[in-house]
Amino acid sequence: MKEVKSKDSKLNLVLLGAPGAGKGTQARLLCDAINIQHISTGDIFRKHIAGNTELGIQVKEYLDNGLLVPDSVTIEIVKLRLSECKQGFVLDGFPRTVLQAQALDELVNIDSVINISVSIDKLASRLALRRVCHCGKTFTAPNLDVKSIQCVCGGKAVQREDDKQAIVKRISVYQSDTAPLIEFYQKQGKLFTVDGMQSIELVHQSLYSKLFG
Numbered sequence: 439m440k441e442v443k444s445k446d447s448k449l450n451l452v453l454l455g456a457p458g459a460g461k462g463t464q465a466r467l468l469c470d471a472i473n474i475q476h477i478s479t480g481d482i483f484r485k486h487i488a489g490n491t492e493l494g495i496q497v498k499e500y501l502d503n504g505l506l507v508p509d510s511v512t513i514e515i516v517k518l519r520l521s522e523c524k525q526g527f528v529l530d531g532f533p534r535t536v537l538q539a540q541a542l543d544e545l546v547n548i549d550s551v552i553n554i555s556v557s558i559d560k561l562a563s564r565l566a567l568r569r570v571c572h573c574g575k576t577f578t579a580p581n582l583d584v585k586s587i588q589c590v591c592g593g594k595a596v597q598r599e600d601d602k603q604a605i606v607k608r609i610s611v612y613q614s615d616t617a618p619l620i621e622f623y624q625k626q627g628k629l630f631t632v633d634g635m636q637s638i639e640l641v642h643q644s645l646y647s648k649l650f651g
């Protein structure tokens with residue numbers, strides 16, 4: 439992977455893509471490479487669910503069933519998080535509706551939107567094999583029967599609740615509610631697409647060279 443320090447440390451980016459497209463994977467690589475903050479609304483919600491907070495209790499049903507958390511709740515969470523990111527950020531999983539995208543435009547200037555494109559038939563198999571550790575590291579299990587994978591941090595990577603039962607629903611919600619954002623950002627001239635069917639490293643390299651030439 440390229441190791442580069444941010445030249446313009448205030449780069450504000452959005453990663454778009456279906457569930458399993460590789461948003462989280464690429465966001466982490468990009469943040470390591472250019473030293474910006476990773477904002478994943480899914481991770482924020484899962485942390486609240488694990489901590490059994492008021493917000494966690496409120497959003498659990500939505501996540502477990504692959505439904506979108508209401509825009510009003512999600513926008514407030516992002517607003518709060520953005521106020522902590524003075525050095526640039528990559529948004530992973532937000533916006534997911536046109537209303538969220540319009541709200542984001544009112545909050546902050548977005549420099550570029552990267553659409554990670556993966557064929558629909560590949561998504562379900564990636565998600566079914568994904569195992570995630572509490573430290574954030576993600577693994578691909580060799581087969582569906584593997585319950586957990588030992589993580590380098592000492593923890594155990596296990597299946598996400600919404601990878602057990604809500605894969606089909608999440609993909610269909612993506613197609614109806616989130617895919618229209620491709621055109622939304624194309625019209626703004628901010629969108630570019632990378633081929634997410636390549637290896638993780640090649641996706642990172644394409645994304646990086648489209649951003650920095």
Ligand code: AP5
Nearest residue numbers: 457458459460461462463479480501505506507531568638
């Ligand atoms: P969220 O956590 O954002 O889940 P998602 O959109 O379903 O996306 P995933 O995290 O499943 O996939 P990813 O694209 O990050 O893929 P990854 O890199 O892990 O949201 C969860 C829920 O929260 C939503 O359903 C909703 O309820 C709620 N929510 C969140 N944001 C919201 C919002 N804005 N509004 C309303 N509700 C919201 O990769 C997947 C697997 O593939 C991994 O195993 C990885 O190792 C592997 N992989 C990655 N890239 C490659 C590659 N190039 N080749 C081979 N394998 C690869």
Ligand code: MG
Nearest residue numbers: 461462463480
């Ligand atoms: Mg993710």
